[in-house]
Amino acid sequence: MSDPTPNSARPRTIVEKIWDDHVVAPGTDGAPDVLGVDLHLVHEVTSPQAFDGLRERGLRVRRPGQTVATADHSIPTTDRSLPIADEIAATQVKRLEDNCREFGVPLHGIGSPHQGIVHVIGPELGLTQPGMTIVCGDSHTATHGAFGALAFGIGTTEVEHVLATQTLLQRRPKTFEVRVDGALHPGVTAKDIILSLLSRIGVGGGTGHVFEYRGSAIRGLGMEGRMTICNMSIEGGARAGLIAPDETTFEYVHGRPHAPQGEAWDAAVEAWRRLPTDEGATFDRSIAFDAGELTPMVTYGTNPGMGFPITDRIPDPASLADANQRSSLQHALDYMALTPGEPILGKPIDVVFVGSCTNSRISDLREAARMLRGRRVADGVRMMVVPGSTEVKRQAESEGLSSIFTDAGAEWREAGCSMCIAMNGDQLSPGQYSVSTSNRNFEGRQGKGGRTFLASPLTAVASAVTGRLSDPRALL
Amino acid sequence: MSTAVREPFREVTSAVVPLPRNDIDTDQIIPARFLKTINRAGLGEQLFHDWRYLADGSPNPEFVINRPEMAGRSVLVVGDNFGCGSSREHAPWALAAWGIRAVISSSFADIFRNNALKNGLLPIAVSPEELERIVAIVRDDPDAEITVDLEAQEVRLPDGGSIGFTVDSFARRMILDGTDELGYLLAQEPALEAYERAHPPRVSTLAAE
Ligand code: SF4
Numbered sequence: 167m168s169d170p171t172p173n174s175a176r177p178r179t180i181v182e183k184i185w186d187d188h189v190v191a192p193g194t195d196g197a198p199d200v201l202g203v204d205l206h207l208v209h210e211v212t213s214p215q216a217f218d219g220l221r222e223r224g225l226r227v228r229r230p231g232q233t234v235a236t237a238d239h240s241i242p243t244t245d246r247s248l249p250i251a252d253e254i255a256a257t258q259v260k261r262l263e264d265n266c267r268e269f270g271v272p273l274h275g276i277g278s279p280h281q282g283i284v285h286v287i288g289p290e291l292g293l294t295q296p297g298m299t300i301v302c303g304d305s306h307t308a309t310h311g312a313f314g315a316l317a318f319g320i321g322t323t324e325v326e327h328v329l330a331t332q333t334l335l336q337r338r339p340k341t342f343e344v345r346v347d348g349a350l351h352p353g354v355t356a357k358d359i360i361l362s363l364l365s366r367i368g369v370g371g372g373t374g375h376v377f378e379y380r381g382s383a384i385r386g387l388g389m390e391g392r393m394t395i396c397n398m399s400i401e402g403g404a405r406a407g408l409i410a411p412d413e414t415t416f417e418y419v420h421g422r423p424h425a426p427q428g429e430a431w432d433a434a435v436e437a438w439r440r441l442p443t444d445e446g447a448t449f450d451r452s453i454a455f456d457a458g459e460l461t462p463m464v465t466y467g468t469n470p471g472m473g474f475p476i477t478d479r480i481p482d483p484a485s486l487a488d489a490n491q492r493s494s495l496q497h498a499l500d501y502m503a504l505t506p507g508e509p510i511l512g513k514p515i516d517v518v519f520v521g522s523c524t525n526s527r528i529s530d531l532r533e534a535a536r537m538l539r540g541r542r543v544a545d546g547v548r549m550m551v552v553p554g555s556t557e558v559k560r561q562a563e564s565e566g567l568s569s570i571f572t573d574a575g576a577e578w579r580e581a582g583c584s585m586c587i588a589m590n591g592d593q594l595s596p597g598q599y600s601v602s603t604s605n606r607n608f609e610g611r612q613g614k615g616g617r618t619f620l621a622s623p624l625t626a627v628a629s630a631v632t633g634r635l636s637d638p639r640a641l642l
Numbered sequence: 643m644s645t646a647v648r649e650p651f652r653e654v655t656s657a658v659v660p661l662p663r664n665d666i667d668t669d670q671i672i673p674a675r676f677l678k679t680i681n682r683a684g685l686g687e688q689l690f691h692d693w694r695y696l697a698d699g700s701p702n703p704e705f706v707i708n709r710p711e712m713a714g715r716s717v718l719v720v721g722d723n724f725g726c727g728s729s730r731e732h733a734p735w736a737l738a739a740w741g742i743r744a745v746i747s748s749s750f751a752d753i754f755r756n757n758a759l760k761n762g763l764l765p766i767a768v769s770p771e772e773l774e775r776i777v778a779i780v781r782d783d784p785d786a787e788i789t790v791d792l793e794a795q796e797v798r799l800p801d802g803g804s805i806g807f808t809v810d811s812f813a814r815r816m817i818l819d820g821t822d823e824l825g826y827l828l829a830q831e832p833a834l835e836a837y838e839r840a841h842p843p844r845v846s847t848l849a850a851e
Contacts, residue, residue, distance in 0.1 A: 190830065190834055191833040191834075191837075193812075196811040196815070197826070198810075200827065200830055200833065202841065204843070204845065205845060205847070211678070211730075212677075212729070212731070214681070215680070215681065215682060215731075218681070229843070230847075230848070231843060231847055231848045231849075232843055232846070232847060233847060234847040239677075240678050254678040254679070255678050257678075258680055272847045272848055295845060297844075303729060304729055305727065305728050305729040305753060319729040319753055320753070320756075321729055321730075321731035321753060321756060322731040322757075323731060323757065323822075323823075324756070324760070326824065327823060327824055330824060330827070330828065331824075331827045331830070331834065332834075332838075333827055333830070333834065335812070335823050335826070369723060369726050370665070370722065370723035370749060370751070373749060373750075373752055400727075400753075403723070403726065403751060403752070405752050405753060424846070424847070424849065469665050469667065471665075490662070490664050490722065491664065494665060494721070587674045588675065589675055606667075606669070606728075608667045608669040608670065608727060609669070610669060610692045611674070614673070614692050615692075615697075
């Protein structure tokens with residue numbers, strides 16, 4: 167059953183193709199479809215209650231071989247040979263280790279050469295492949311969509327469902343085409359593309375939809391830039407965002423530890439080539455813009471949709487007609503202590519964070535290091551560079567990037583989520599401003615009372631060097 | 643289907659906790675530093691923590707849920723796009739632990755809505771105009787009681803009016819019956835076995851090092 171033969175008459179989007187290929191049982195009598203899951207990623211924060219649920223019902227993990235765990239959110243990014251000082255975090259990490267052992271789930275925990283942010287290690291290990299369904303108790307699971315996988319975040323109850331059955335009850339999402347053509351100017355990056363999209367549609371703009379990013383600007387990006395874009399789909403309200411696989415994708419996956427090999431590789435690539443959206447398939451919604459018109463972007467408010475070109479001035483709530491929007495903007499500017507009409511360029515900053523599943527891969531660190539080389543972090547500014555995985559850390563060290571960071575006065579740390587979510591003690595003090603390459607600028611996200619400007623790694627480095635929010639194009 | 647795992651739920655009548663702000667994200671509902679817990683206990687005290695407590699840890703008297711009359715209320719009325727951001731199920735757990743049974747907004751983030759429904763917390767989406775109408779009623783009479791009726795899928799207002807809403811039909815049945823999805827999924831075993839036979843795993847997390 168299932169695997170409905172593609173209806174050749176009707177052109178389908180990549181989302182529809184992946185969906186049709188994973189229906190275990192179609193929804194009947196008002197129920198959603200039961201959807202099969204190819205890969206389930208697990209981390210310490212959203213899994214303990216799910217494993218408890220299995221124990222309460224006397225269930226096993228149905229497919230440990232399609233499940234993989236790591237510790238990333240609450241672990242320290244300082245010396246790993248020391249025990250975790252935060253007792254509650256230590257208990258949570260220990261619980262993950264115990265659960266993985268009890269249920270036979272492979273774990274790349276602290277001390278493993280494959281430890282890292284869950285969305286960095288999946289692709290790195292070749293576990294993330296085109297055409298798959300991938301889930302994780304984490305909203306940035308959309309990152310894996312860069313490979314042409316349908317990847318989305320789930321809650322802890324659903325984590326339990328997947329552990330127990332390797333399936334989920336899901337309703338078919340609507341599709342949203344995001345077309346970006348043209349070529350990026352120097353100093354403008356994938357991060358600026360996604361921040362620009364979010365500023366256009368707002369944080370709820372994609373609710374109920376899956377984004378498909380298309381167009382020549384997207385095709386022109388490497389896998390890491392594509393991951394940066396898909397990563398922040400959830401910031402536009404979409405649970406998933408994906409990019410059809412192409413030669414760039416295949417080249418990235420080829421030869422990775424869990425990638426198919428030999429004949430299996432050839433067969434896989436042949437199947438992957440059939441995934442892209444058919445000519446004539448329709449989307450529920452569409453938006454298009456030109457990459458050539460983009461400049462470096464930065465957020466000024468308290469959600470990722472409150473962003474603009476770095477050369478703009480802080481908007482005036484009084485100019486908004488809608489009362490709710492007006493009060494939301496006012497609330498955000500009060501929190502950020504910004505004044506309508508003031509330029510954001512030149513705003514003094516305290517901390518620069520280069521890291522997170524959005525921008526902590528090797529190409530991000532190479533770009534950051536290239537700009538930082540021969541320069542110094544400004545006095546009074548703390549710059550933290552946190553690689554996305556232990557493997558990225560190793561690679562950056564072997565390429566000499568880490569010494570560029572430390573020579574410039576930045577901190578070079580162990581892999582993890584770190585100040586993206588500030589669960590592990592890496593955090594802002596109240597009132598501090600950070601320029602951060604992560605994905606969320608919500609109130610208190612990087613520490614209670616902390617204020618976050620989201621930007622690209624280049625903008626982060628330029629700001630670190632000057633001590634003020636700066637346009638990276640001046641330093642190219 | 644499966645046996646009940648929680649109390650069946652039909653309707654709730656309560657005065658309202660008004661928090662008419664747009665885009666309230668799950669980091670506000672429950673800040674990340676409280677996610678280090680390995681169970682669900684105590685989350686009610688951390689609900690809206692950074693809005694609710696001042697720097698010295700004392701309750702912020704200005705914040706709505708700290709007002710004495712809010713205690714015991716079970717309907718929260720919020721602005722658009724409630725629950726955006728992180729997928730943490732700790733958000734509905736914290737709301738439910740505090741005593742909230744239904745949240746009324748003009749829209750909800752997808753993952754939050756899913757998570758809420760799985761915990762018997764009702765995300766009630768009404769039109770922006772209807773939301774404004776509810777907010778206005780509460781502004782005029784802060785103690786006005788409203789009823790959220792899941793069976794009839796309507797919000798009944800003190801002025802005798804009512805507002806219809808829809809909740810995902812499957813989730814609604816589960817909440818009305820007090821059952822959960824896992825029972826339903828486990829009952830799909832034959833289909834699951836057939837699917838697994840036809841779809842060998844695409845990748846193994848066990849192989850390769
Ligand atoms: S880096 Fe940040 S966004 Fe990514 S998984 Fe970790 S906490 Fe979540």
